[in-house]
Amino acid sequence: MMIARLALALGAALLASAAPLPDGIEGVWRNPHNSVHIRYESCGKGAICGTVVWASDKAIADAKRGGTENLIGTSIFRNLYPAGANRWKGSVFVPDIKKTFSGTVTIEGDRMIGRGCLLLGVGCKSQTWSRVAE
Template identity: 35%
Template sequence: MLKFNAAAALLAAGLLAATTAPSFAADAKGDWERPNGASKIRISSCGGALCGKLIWLRDPRNDTQNPDTSKRSRPLLGVQIVQSMKPTGTDGQWKGKVYNAEDGKTYTGFIKLTSANKLKLEGCVMGGLICKGETWSRVK
Protein backbone atom coordinates (compact mmCIF):
# COMPACT_ATOMS: atom_id res chain seq x y z
CA MET A 1 0.00 0.00 0.00
CA LEU A 2 1.32 3.47 -0.94
CA LYS A 3 1.43 6.14 1.74
CA PHE A 4 0.67 9.74 0.87
CA ASN A 5 3.63 11.94 1.65
CA ALA A 6 2.51 15.57 1.72
CA ALA A 7 6.06 16.92 1.74
CA ALA A 8 6.98 14.88 -1.34
CA ALA A 9 3.81 16.01 -3.12
CA LEU A 10 4.57 19.67 -2.37
CA LEU A 11 8.16 19.23 -3.50
CA ALA A 12 7.00 17.60 -6.76
CA ALA A 13 4.47 20.37 -7.36
CA GLY A 14 7.12 23.01 -6.68
CA LEU A 15 9.57 21.38 -9.08
CA LEU A 16 6.90 21.15 -11.76
CA ALA A 17 6.03 24.83 -11.33
CA ALA A 18 9.70 25.81 -11.37
CA THR A 19 10.34 23.94 -14.59
CA THR A 20 7.23 25.16 -16.41
CA ALA A 21 7.20 28.87 -15.46
CA PRO A 22 10.20 29.94 -17.57
CA SER A 23 8.74 28.24 -20.64
CA PHE A 24 6.32 31.16 -21.01
CA ALA A 25 9.17 33.20 -22.53
CA ALA A 26 9.50 30.78 -25.43
CA ASP A 27 5.78 31.15 -26.11
CA ALA A 28 5.88 34.94 -26.45
CA LYS A 29 5.87 34.53 -30.22
CA GLY A 30 2.50 35.23 -31.77
CA ASP A 31 0.03 38.04 -32.30
CA TRP A 32 -0.79 40.46 -29.47
CA GLU A 33 -3.29 43.25 -29.02
CA ARG A 34 -2.83 46.44 -26.98
CA PRO A 35 -5.39 47.00 -24.19
CA ASN A 36 -7.04 49.89 -26.05
CA GLY A 37 -7.55 47.67 -29.12
CA ALA A 38 -5.92 50.24 -31.40
CA SER A 39 -3.18 47.97 -32.73
CA LYS A 40 -1.89 44.42 -33.03
CA ILE A 41 1.74 43.38 -32.89
CA ARG A 42 3.34 40.16 -34.17
CA ILE A 43 6.21 38.90 -32.00
CA SER A 44 8.63 36.59 -33.84
CA SER A 45 12.26 35.47 -33.82
CA CYS A 46 14.85 37.83 -35.26
CA GLY A 47 18.48 36.75 -35.17
CA GLY A 48 18.49 35.04 -31.76
CA ALA A 49 16.15 37.60 -30.21
CA LEU A 50 12.46 38.51 -30.27
CA CYS A 51 11.09 41.39 -32.33
CA GLY A 52 7.61 42.74 -32.90
CA LYS A 53 6.06 44.64 -35.78
CA LEU A 54 2.73 46.36 -36.19
CA ILE A 55 0.44 44.10 -38.22
CA TRP A 56 -2.89 45.91 -37.76
CA LEU A 57 -3.99 49.45 -36.88
CA ARG A 58 -7.56 50.53 -36.20
CA ASP A 59 -6.67 53.95 -37.62
CA PRO A 60 -3.81 53.53 -40.11
CA ARG A 61 -1.44 56.48 -40.19
CA ASN A 62 2.12 57.43 -41.00
CA ASP A 63 5.11 57.57 -38.65
CA THR A 64 4.75 61.34 -38.27
CA GLN A 65 6.60 61.63 -34.94
CA ASN A 66 9.76 59.84 -36.11
CA PRO A 67 12.89 61.92 -35.37
CA ASP A 68 14.22 60.88 -38.80
CA THR A 69 12.28 63.24 -41.08
CA SER A 70 12.77 60.91 -44.06
CA LYS A 71 10.63 58.27 -42.24
CA ARG A 72 7.71 60.52 -41.33
CA SER A 73 5.78 59.68 -44.49
CA ARG A 74 6.13 55.90 -44.10
CA PRO A 75 3.07 53.96 -42.96
CA LEU A 76 3.27 52.66 -39.38
CA LEU A 77 1.89 49.31 -40.50
CA GLY A 78 4.88 46.97 -40.68
CA VAL A 79 7.16 49.09 -38.47
CA GLN A 80 9.17 47.11 -35.93
CA ILE A 81 8.31 48.53 -32.51
CA VAL A 82 9.74 45.73 -30.32
CA GLN A 83 13.42 45.39 -31.14
CA SER A 84 16.13 42.85 -30.28
CA MET A 85 14.62 41.45 -27.07
CA LYS A 86 17.02 38.99 -25.45
CA PRO A 87 16.56 36.94 -22.27
CA THR A 88 17.80 38.67 -19.13
CA GLY A 89 18.05 35.43 -17.17
CA THR A 90 15.44 36.77 -14.75
CA ASP A 91 12.20 34.80 -14.57
CA GLY A 92 11.29 34.78 -18.27
CA GLN A 93 12.04 38.46 -18.84
CA TRP A 94 13.46 39.82 -22.11
CA LYS A 95 15.27 43.14 -22.63
CA GLY A 96 15.77 45.20 -25.76
CA LYS A 97 14.35 48.36 -27.29
CA VAL A 98 10.79 49.63 -27.78
CA TYR A 99 9.86 52.24 -30.38
CA ASN A 100 6.93 54.43 -29.33
CA ALA A 101 5.32 55.84 -32.48
CA GLU A 102 3.23 58.24 -30.37
CA ASP A 103 6.30 60.32 -29.46
CA GLY A 104 8.85 59.00 -31.97
CA LYS A 105 11.28 57.87 -29.28
CA THR A 106 13.00 54.54 -28.69
CA TYR A 107 13.25 53.34 -25.10
CA THR A 108 14.95 50.56 -23.21
CA GLY A 109 12.26 47.91 -23.13
CA PHE A 110 11.29 44.79 -21.26
CA ILE A 111 8.76 42.10 -22.07
CA LYS A 112 7.57 39.30 -19.85
CA LEU A 113 4.95 36.67 -20.46
CA THR A 114 2.82 36.78 -17.31
CA SER A 115 0.52 33.98 -18.46
CA ALA A 116 -0.04 32.03 -21.66
CA ASN A 117 -2.22 34.88 -23.00
CA LYS A 118 -0.81 38.02 -21.32
CA LEU A 119 2.42 39.81 -22.19
CA LYS A 120 3.66 42.76 -20.15
CA LEU A 121 5.65 45.36 -22.08
CA GLU A 122 7.52 48.23 -20.43
CA GLY A 123 9.49 51.14 -21.83
CA CYS A 124 12.01 52.74 -19.47
CA VAL A 125 14.15 55.86 -19.16
CA MET A 126 17.00 56.85 -16.86
CA GLY A 127 18.60 53.42 -16.93
CA GLY A 128 15.36 51.68 -15.98
CA LEU A 129 14.53 53.90 -13.00
CA ILE A 130 11.28 55.10 -14.54
CA CYS A 131 9.21 52.62 -16.53
CA LYS A 132 5.75 52.75 -18.05
CA GLY A 133 4.02 49.75 -19.48
CA GLU A 134 0.92 47.90 -20.44
CA THR A 135 -0.25 44.32 -20.69
CA TRP A 136 -1.07 42.96 -24.12
CA SER A 137 -3.50 40.11 -24.78
CA ARG A 138 -2.81 37.26 -27.17
CA VAL A 139 -4.94 37.37 -30.32
CA LYS A 140 -6.76 34.08 -30.83
Protein backbone atom coordinates (compact mmCIF):
# COMPACT_ATOMS: atom_id res chain seq x y z
CA MET A 1 0.00 0.00 0.00
CA MET A 2 2.81 2.41 0.87
CA ILE A 3 4.60 1.64 -2.40
CA ALA A 4 1.40 2.32 -4.35
CA ARG A 5 1.02 5.72 -2.64
CA LEU A 6 4.65 6.56 -3.31
CA ALA A 7 4.28 5.63 -6.99
CA LEU A 8 1.10 7.71 -7.25
CA ALA A 9 2.76 10.71 -5.60
CA LEU A 10 5.81 10.39 -7.85
CA GLY A 11 3.60 10.19 -10.95
CA ALA A 12 1.64 13.26 -9.90
CA ALA A 13 4.88 15.17 -9.27
CA LEU A 14 6.20 14.27 -12.72
CA LEU A 15 2.98 15.39 -14.39
CA ALA A 16 2.98 18.63 -12.44
CA SER A 17 6.59 19.35 -13.44
CA ALA A 18 6.03 18.79 -17.17
CA ALA A 19 6.37 22.14 -18.88
CA PRO A 20 3.36 23.29 -20.89
CA LEU A 21 3.83 23.41 -24.64
CA PRO A 22 4.32 26.78 -26.31
CA ASP A 23 1.17 28.31 -27.76
CA GLY A 24 0.55 27.32 -31.36
CA ILE A 25 2.36 23.99 -31.49
CA GLU A 26 0.05 21.98 -29.24
CA GLY A 27 -2.35 19.45 -30.72
CA VAL A 28 -2.19 16.79 -33.39
CA TRP A 29 -0.76 17.44 -36.86
CA ARG A 30 -1.06 15.42 -40.09
CA ASN A 31 1.34 15.23 -43.00
CA PRO A 32 0.20 16.26 -46.53
CA HIS A 33 -0.88 12.70 -47.46
CA ASN A 34 -2.73 12.24 -44.13
CA SER A 35 -0.70 9.07 -43.59
CA VAL A 36 1.03 10.13 -40.35
CA HIS A 37 -0.27 12.09 -37.36
CA ILE A 38 2.03 13.49 -34.67
CA ARG A 39 1.50 15.11 -31.29
CA TYR A 40 4.03 17.44 -29.69
CA GLU A 41 5.09 16.81 -26.11
CA SER A 42 7.86 17.79 -23.76
CA CYS A 43 10.83 15.48 -24.14
CA GLY A 44 13.24 16.72 -21.50
CA LYS A 45 15.47 19.70 -20.71
CA GLY A 46 13.01 22.21 -22.16
CA ALA A 47 12.82 20.52 -25.56
CA ILE A 48 9.68 19.43 -27.39
CA CYS A 49 9.29 16.45 -29.71
CA GLY A 50 6.69 15.48 -32.30
CA THR A 51 5.77 11.82 -31.78
CA VAL A 52 3.76 9.63 -34.16
CA VAL A 53 0.35 8.83 -32.63
CA TRP A 54 -1.28 7.34 -35.75
CA ALA A 55 -0.04 6.05 -39.12
CA SER A 56 -1.62 4.38 -42.13
CA ASP A 57 -0.77 0.78 -42.95
CA LYS A 58 1.26 1.99 -45.95
CA ALA A 59 3.30 4.44 -43.83
CA ILE A 60 3.98 1.69 -41.28
CA ALA A 61 5.09 -0.69 -44.05
CA ASP A 62 7.30 1.98 -45.68
CA ALA A 63 8.96 2.73 -42.34
CA LYS A 64 9.57 -0.99 -41.68
CA ARG A 65 11.11 -1.38 -45.15
CA GLY A 66 13.41 1.53 -44.28
CA GLY A 67 14.46 -0.04 -40.97
CA THR A 68 12.12 1.71 -38.51
CA GLU A 69 10.38 -1.19 -36.80
CA ASN A 70 7.75 0.73 -34.77
CA LEU A 71 6.58 3.93 -36.46
CA ILE A 72 3.86 4.67 -33.89
CA GLY A 73 5.59 6.08 -30.84
CA THR A 74 8.62 7.29 -32.82
CA SER A 75 9.66 10.93 -32.51
CA ILE A 76 9.80 12.49 -35.97
CA PHE A 77 10.64 16.02 -34.82
CA ARG A 78 13.28 15.76 -32.10
CA ASN A 79 14.75 18.03 -29.45
CA LEU A 80 13.20 21.22 -30.75
CA TYR A 81 14.17 24.44 -28.98
CA PRO A 82 12.80 27.95 -29.59
CA ALA A 83 14.49 29.76 -32.50
CA GLY A 84 12.26 32.81 -32.90
CA ALA A 85 8.55 33.59 -32.96
CA ASN A 86 6.60 30.37 -33.73
CA ARG A 87 9.84 28.69 -34.84
CA TRP A 88 11.80 25.81 -33.33
CA LYS A 89 15.11 24.25 -34.30
CA GLY A 90 16.25 20.68 -33.73
CA SER A 91 16.30 17.57 -35.86
CA VAL A 92 13.96 15.72 -38.17
CA PHE A 93 13.91 11.92 -38.36
CA VAL A 94 12.85 10.32 -41.67
CA PRO A 95 11.61 6.83 -40.79
CA ASP A 96 11.57 5.53 -44.40
CA ILE A 97 15.37 5.85 -44.60
CA LYS A 98 16.11 5.79 -40.84
CA LYS A 99 18.13 9.02 -41.01
CA THR A 100 18.11 12.18 -38.90
CA PHE A 101 18.74 15.65 -40.31
CA SER A 102 19.00 19.13 -38.81
CA GLY A 103 15.68 20.87 -39.12
CA THR A 104 13.21 23.54 -38.18
CA VAL A 105 9.51 23.73 -37.49
CA THR A 106 7.56 26.91 -38.16
CA ILE A 107 3.92 27.36 -37.15
CA GLU A 108 1.68 29.58 -39.29
CA GLY A 109 -1.83 29.32 -37.84
CA ASP A 110 -3.11 25.81 -38.59
CA ARG A 111 -0.13 25.02 -40.83
CA MET A 112 3.23 23.71 -39.72
CA ILE A 113 6.21 23.77 -42.05
CA GLY A 114 8.80 21.13 -41.21
CA ARG A 115 12.13 21.59 -42.97
CA GLY A 116 15.17 19.30 -42.89
CA CYS A 117 18.62 19.82 -44.41
CA LEU A 118 21.57 17.54 -45.10
CA LEU A 119 24.41 19.87 -44.09
CA LEU A 120 24.78 23.63 -43.62
CA GLY A 121 21.45 24.39 -45.26
CA VAL A 122 22.22 22.29 -48.36
CA GLY A 123 19.87 19.64 -49.74
CA CYS A 124 16.83 20.93 -47.84
CA LYS A 125 13.28 19.65 -48.16
CA SER A 126 10.11 21.08 -46.64
CA GLN A 127 6.75 19.57 -45.87
CA THR A 128 3.59 21.39 -44.79
CA TRP A 129 1.57 19.71 -42.07
CA SER A 130 -2.01 20.61 -41.07
CA ARG A 131 -3.60 20.71 -37.65
CA VAL A 132 -6.06 17.86 -37.03
CA ALA A 133 -9.35 18.86 -35.37
CA GLU A 134 -9.71 16.87 -32.17
